[in-house]
Amino acid sequence: MSFSGLPRLRFAPTTGLMALTLGLMACQPVTVPGSGGGEHTQPASAVGVLLTTGDQSRLLSTESSAHFSRDGGETYPTVTVDTTRTDQQMDGVGAALTDASAWLIQNKLSADARTSLLRDLFGTAGAGLDGLRLPMGASDFALTHYSYDDVPAGQTDPTLAHFSVEHDRAYILPVAQQARQINPGLKFMASPWSAPGWMKTTDSLIKGKLKPENYPVYAQYFRRFIEAYAQAGVPIDPVTVQNEPHAEPDNYPGMRVEAGEAAAFIRDHLGPTLRQAGLNTKIIGWDHNWDEWTYPLELLQDAGASRDLDGTAFHCYGGDVDAQSQVHDTFPGKNLYFTECSGGYWADNFADNLKWNTQNLLIGAPRNWAKTVLLWNLALDGNHGPHTGGCGDCRGVVTIHQDTGKVDRNVEYYVLAQYGRAVRPGAYRVSSATYNADAGTLQSVAFRNPDGSKALIVLNTASSPLTFKVKENGSSFYTTLPAASVATYTWTGMGSDAPAPTAPPLDAYTRIEAENYSAVQGIQTESSSDEGGGRDVGHTDGGDYLAFQRVDFGTGKGKGVDFRLASGAQGGTLELHLDAPDGPLLASVTAPGTGGWQTWKTLRADLQEASTGIQKVYAVFRDGGLNFNWFQFRR
Template identity: 40%
Template sequence: MESIRVVKALLHVRGLFAVLFPLLLAGGCGGGGGDGNGAQGSAPAKVEAAPTPQAGSSVAVVVTRNDQTLRLAPQPDIAFSAPDANLDNANPIDEDTIVVDEGRRYQSVAGFGAAFTDSSTWLLNQVATPEARDEAMNNLFTRNGNGIGLSAMRTTIGSSDMSRFHFTYDDMPPGETDPTLANFSIAVDEPDRIPIIQWAKRLNPQMLLLASAWSAPAWMKTNDSLYGGDLRPSAWGAWSNYYMKYLQAYEAQGIGIDLISHQNEPDYASIDYPGMRTNPESQRLLLRDYILPSLEASGLDTRVLIFDHNWDNTVFPARVLTDSRVGDSDKVAGTGWHWYGGSPGAMTVLHNLFPDKENHVTEAASGTWIADPVTNDFEMMIQSMRNWAKSFIKWALVLDENRGPHLGGCDKCIPVVTINSQTGALSYEIDYYMLGHLSKYVLPGATRIYSTNPTGMVSVAFQNPDGSKALVAFNDTGADKNFKVVWGRQVLQYTLPPYSGGTFTWSSAQSETYPIPATTKVQSSSYDGVFALQTETTSDVDGGYNVGFSINDSYARYNNIDFGAGVGNVEARVSNNGNGRNGSTIEFHLDSPGGDLIATVDVPDTGGFQNWTTVTSPVVMPVTRIHNVYVVFKSNGSAGNVKWFKFS
């Protein structure tokens, strides 16, 4: 925590910001922080509630294949082995093992969901047949029968790119203004959006609701238009009051807004749907001097998410949060992120700098541009949750068969469910099943727990408030994958088809766990904590994630590594785009970044960050028993990437 305070203070000093921000971009300064630390049909494929397993034995499984022949499909129950009472027996962990350890705990989970856009709620309320509407609402917002229990939802403050027409709640004729907001009204939401949200919240009272604005009214903006432009500084007070009126109006309808984001996608403003650019300095001052004081005085429980844009810009939210009157405010929940650029590892950057603030994936639209949505969603949802995401929210909840109606914006976006505009019939897109792998089995208030990524697979695990466990695992290879799950002293075995994922659920308490043998292949993304590093998807053989975005002295920590009676060599799978530079190395230290140095491997220039080679180096000192291993990157620039390492 002291290092975080020092960096925050230095960021305010003129001239040092540019020096320190490469560190911010690469991974922050909270090294011990943890793991970051469609096809349609007339009815959904049968999605049965996972049966409650016998304590510590039976495990329920649902599977989705990337060819969509299985979609959230229940499989025969499997079982853990009987507990091994003797940890001195042969350690079952190898490179094809997912180790689940509920003793290592990370962020709590709010939920998973999509967005109540104007189009979505109109289709549900006005176009769907009564039978289709009832079925959709129950399947989307409960866990009964086929229901997937969406519990983190977004709505728009005014219109968006998924609206039938463009509006705000205080539009005025050209040339006229309304600084007192005398004409403010949410009447446009009363026929459809409000009743649908009220219904959803009755079905799922635990639902978290986020509201995001696309644009201020045109009369508040520099270009007098809903499209593009900036907010006039003279309108900052009116814009803050606009938020308060919106929150109070929805509260009067029995809809509490849990989170607001000040501006959707502040780095982008379209010419054919509402949008507004905002820079970090303006957002910082607007929050600090207007919105936060108004929220604090309002008595509302609403909190703010800053930024609400892509993973490829960590500078924006960090600049806003380094203002102590913003970053230290209890009314600032954290940062909102979109998945259209960068890596989910960016959320670990912000977590390490601001560990008391949350990270939420607030928009992740699926569309026809994604060739394999099953692989894409498993990889991205798992990686997001491994990088401190508290919620994961898709984009449009409902669209019609033409991926509308909308005015401007995305004409290739795919919703969670489709309502046919001619017949009112309901059909289910692949996003419904993908969200269900998490939303149906990972309950609000769950805690992410430690899990490893075996060769060719990625995983994420959770413990629910009732103590039950949910493991989501994806086979990232083109062949059947046989693997084990080791949980405490119990082991189960399973086979997932190519590019397929499963959710495994069970209950009872964990016993003492095995250490990880140093002689097994350890995937770099299975770390316990990092400093100045991010994960990203890799094109290397066997898929999965690599660790990268390194700078000098970046490190990753791997706990509970058992060297047994000793080792002689270390292998590592590495890459680097060194542009001809030499001298990058990776060091292996025991128990701290500056602890005993046991081995060093050279990282050659491989000609690209996804061009991989395996390097070997001797272990230079005797090492036995169990240690925490620190993998430390050394370079005068990028020290490259690492996919895995193992000792022999």
């Protein structure tokens, strides 16, 4: 082991060298002298360490805690975390609950084994998955080829009289329901591989295009699916318009959709249909590879389609992850999702797979603006199936052996868990910049959780251990990461000598934007088309709330409150409370439906209780059904 690349430091004879050498043997802090020659002794903030190594000697291993202390200015390789620089809000990581995955989980495991596996996948003590992607009908990983409205060849069903999700009630919905019981915040995304064959130019689930005359009925097909799943307790958060629209496989369902066709379908049919039905389900475009990133640009350039598009999604099978930033930089107000990548037995080196998946997906996708990192099959069997066409050697996040019920965790499980155990839904990606390290050897991504805690994921791509420091607000800790390994570092606070800054108060008598909350329960933010742009708060349910930590009422001469609200449904009630969600009532407003989720109206309410000075204010949604952009007290 050579130290020739390390900076010169002052050590007491043997002591400093021994401390550094011991630190290099494991992922743990290294005691390093300060600039004045003496070791740091002041109190330090503890840092949790979760480690997975390329040699598999440690798999999600909880290592000795590191500790922050005042940074001494040493020129080690450094990862600097800056939580004042925030980027996208995260939904989380997950995988696809394909027909094959659900069938294995429901039918090839005992009830106890099934519960144990789902807890391991969706509990925070396991992989901590927060997202599931659901094929709308069959993909290649299905026992049969099917849609939700299959009729004999040559027949059609323009009224969707034969529409049914009964197929999914046997095993897909039960697994999804149980997963949601384990993780109530679990989000479901749905993607079709094909419209029903009778809607297409081939009269088949295989190949072909959607006939333009069937655009209206296909939009209703989406609506019926979303409503059926919601009634079954599996709410669909977004849908993608078409899985891999530039693929027409010859042995499993698929459908070719060009950008102009997708735009017309969204603009004239799917968007209006979901709005008229009062559904909050978001619409996402593309859902295919990085190498054709001009398709989502063309789609988003259509103003009508863009109005109904929450954003676009990407897969990993062609191109590079930085293509996502090409789209973000052109349309920064639109969200980005990463929705599919499959492991396979064509790549069976654990260390190489750990590095590639961490570098490109766990770190690369969020650093290039993705809100989600979703892999392909949640579970497959020992023969890489069941599948009907398509990939013959894909690997699931876990493997379920049909003959024994034994479950193997694959490398993809450990990659997802390095995030899922530490980062919560609603976290924001924050800045993490690397200095003084060889190019590419240390890669990182950092997040600030809704409770203020931080998570930093670092990958060492080198073939030898690397010692580096992590710095935040003038404090730092030293750690060594083994070769071809990934660690997740978690901490609260700002470091031992860096107290948390006090945020300036919000003036009660100027507009307080909804997205300026300091804490939240249940809601999501989305791009707003209201005057001034920015983001609004939507997807609200009864009991959801926002907290605004420091609202300055001055001498307390307020008379009322203005609210900026929108509703594409029947409307709802929004209340302002002091101190807690059930604290003293400041004001209440009941809004009717406004005719659209981005059709904004300003509503006034009287002040029920006067307040002075700086107070904590809660905005509480009593029955959901509202989008919320801002509020302002009137003098």
